[in-house]
Amino acid sequence: MKPADFEFLASFLKSTSGLVIGPDKMYLVESRLMPIVRKRNLPGLPELVNALRIGKDVALTQDVMEAMTTNESFFFRDKTPFNNLRNEVLPKLLEARKNQRQLRIWSAAASTGQEPYTVAMVLKEMAATFQGWRTDIVGTDISREVLEKARAGMYSQFEVQRGLPIQMLVKYFKQIGEMWQGDSSLRAMVTLKEANLLTSFSGLGTFDIIFCRNVLIYFEQATKKDILERMAKQMPADGILFLGAAETVIGLTDALAPLKGLRGVYTKVSAESSMAKPSALASMPIKAAASR
Amino acid sequence: MKSCLVVDDSRVIRKVARQILEDLRFETFEAVDGQEALNICRNRMPDAILLDWNMPVMNGIDFLRQRRLEKGGSSPVVVFCTTENDIKHITEAIQAGANEYIMKPFDREIIETKFLEVGLV
Numbered sequence A: 001m002k003p004a005d006f007e008f009l010a011s012f013l014k015s016t017s018g019l020v021i022g023p024d025k026m027y028l029v030e031s032r033l034m035p036i037v038r039k040r041n042l043p044g045l046p047e048l049v050n051a052l053r054i055g056k057d058v059a060l061t062q063d064v065m066e067a068m069t070t071n072e073s074f075f076f077r078d079k080t081p082f083n084n085l086r087n088e089v090l091p092k093l094l095e096a097r098k099n100q101r102q103l104r105i106w107s108a109a110a111s112t113g114q115e116p117y118t119v120a121m122v123l124k125e126m127a128a129t130f131q132g133w134r135t136d137i138v139g140t141d142i143s144r145e146v147l148e149k150a151r152a153g154m155y156s157q158f159e160v161q162r163g164l165p166i167q168m169l170v171k172y173f174k175q176i177g178e179m180w181q182g183d184s185s186l187r188a189m190v191t192l193k194e195a196n197l198l199t200s201f202s203g204l205g206t207f208d209i210i211f212c213r214n215v216l217i218y219f220e221q222a223t224k225k226d227i228l229e230r231m232a233k234q235m236p237a238d239g240i241l242f243l244g245a246a247e248t249v250i251g252l253t254d255a256l257a258p259l260k261g262l263r264g265v266y267t268k269v270s271a272e273s274s275m276a277k278p279s280a281l282a283s284m285p286i287k288a289a290a291s292r
Numbered sequence B: 001m002k003s004c005l006v007v008d009d010s011r012v013i014r015k016v017a018r019q020i021l022e023d024l025r026f027e028t029f030e031a032v033d034g035q036e037a038l039n040i041c042r043n044r045m046p047d048a049i050l051l052d053w054n055m056p057v058m059n060g061i062d063f064l065r066q067r068r069l070e071k072g073g074s075s076p077v078v079v080f081c082t083t084e085n086d087i088k089h090i091t092e093a094i095q096a097g098a099n100e101y102i103m104k105p106f107d108r109e110i111i112e113t114k115f116l117e118v119g120l121v
């Protein structure tokens, strides 16, 4: 690939999906984009890059963006976050919202659906506690292809064996030929929508809990900061954010701070909470000072 | 060091499984059928068993039922590992007291996540 073409692609991806790629990833870009070249009967990559430069072909823009995403996901990924959700975060929010009886949860890079469905299973396991509650789980992703798979809720034998306890498989999935599909009640708990984190997501409403895991790692600092701060705006004062194992808010923004003792769990630092206004999560010491 | 008994009539499977389990820091030993596994458990109880279903002499499910009836029946942790991959077999295994269930073919990732699931790694 010509250096100029690679540079164009790199800046195109950074501005459309946020993805940052270095010159060491040239081979990866080629191998991911060649299928599009073939699908569209183009002579080669240079022609594809030219078409992108002209910028008239919206479908092509989407295809290239999607082709460059990494969609790997597992049920109960990293396990601990979901134990923390069940044992720490949900009990506090259940208490804090006992009058409204409503909880909204967002999986902000839902990929093929394992994350939002894991959340749905955690809630189902606590069904008695949530009797009479309204719970919304919204999963979003930039890629239409993964969203389609997420909506079908259909997984291979290999996929259901990476993190999903066997009892949960039996309880919440149906076997269809070689595949396993989340049952209709599980799928009904999750709404899947297309959304690019680079653009405004305020239309999705506010969320008590946001999962934004294993997506910020692909972005540069300024993009991460911008997304985190806009997410903080979509959360109430006691809102909770889960990040992936290799991600943090520290050094990026003061709008969010880690919850002590819960790795990868963050809460909003609002003007009120820094004035020590009692919030629902006040009993969890907030390490706000660390980011000041 | 935790120990794991690998019960499978296929020498190749036993070898592959032992390799993975040893990388996960298990001391491993093997049995070729359920009867041999029962005898081993009576002498020296492992922490875990990776258990095939279809084997000559005594199959996996009969072994498991028998094991759960014997002295100290709640141990060890039993992870089925079989080509039987339908909901009927899985349910039967759980009811007989299996702690986890692996559908073959398996790989390193799957063994690792399943043993993590039962709290052994």
Ligand SMILES: C[S@@+](CC[C@H](N)C(=O)[O-])C[C@H]1O[C@@H](n2cnc3c(N)ncnc32)[C@H](O)[C@@H]1O
Residues within 6 Å of the ligand: A016, A017, A018, A069, A070, A071, A072, A073, A074, A077, A108, A109, A110, A111, A112, A115, A140, A141, A142, A143, A146, A195, A196, A197, A198, A212, A213, A214, A215, A244
């Ligand atoms: C590695 S997956 C993470 C899936 C899941 N959260 C997990 O941790 O297992 C990353 C996902 O982020 C999505 N993604 C990448 N850039 C995005 C953007 N700008 N807006 C929304 N989603 C994006 C990709 O399509 C991909 O499905």
